[in-house]
Amino acid sequence: MPTLVTIEVFTNPVEAHLAKGRLEAEGIPAWIAHEHHIWANWSLSQALGGVKVQVQAEQEAQGRTILQQHLAGEYEVSLQQEFPDTEPEGCPHCGAKAIQHSIPPAMLLLLILTLGVVGVIFPLRKARHRCHGCGHRWHL
Ligand SMILES: [Zn+2]
Incomplete structure (x- = not known):
């Protein structure tokens, strides 16, 4: 089992899965921790520390960079350039x-x-x- 580090925490499991998908699209294997507690009881999300997105320790810096770009909407911009018909x-x-x-x-x-x-x-x-x-x- 690789050593995993948490690079982002979300209160919403759906957002965590979107981030995981972005990381994997960039070739970085990612895992989600503590999502099932949140699905079972959303009101405890904050108390349980949220849904964690984790990557292998040696890919932490690259993963953080990709998630910063993801959360800043940079991939959304490149998606619009590639598929202009879906422009929001x-x-x-x-x-x-x-x-x-x-x-x-x-x-x-x-x-x-x-x-x-x-x-x-x-x-x-x-x-x-x-x-x-x-x-x-x-x-x-
Ligand atoms: Zn503006």
Whole structure:
């Protein structure tokens, strides 16, 4: 078994799998730790330290670089260049395509409450956006 190091932590297992897929697409084997605790009880995600994305120790630096680019939206830009037909909306202020999406805290609270009361996870839209180019923030 290789020595694994955690290079990123997510509260959402889906985001962790996206990061793992990005790393593997770049030729870096990746593992996900503690995801099943989170799937079983999302409200404990923060308390359990989140879902960890791990790589082999000798690939830590390369893995961190790739994930930084992934989280900054750099691969999204290259994807748009390769497949221009799938071009998403850009920043309404400057037109930049590198955009960070996030879930507003109120939506997360609603998710936790509905999970606790009804026991069902309702899919959330990523309704908050921030442009990496100009810093503009907006909601959809
Ligand atoms: Zn912008």
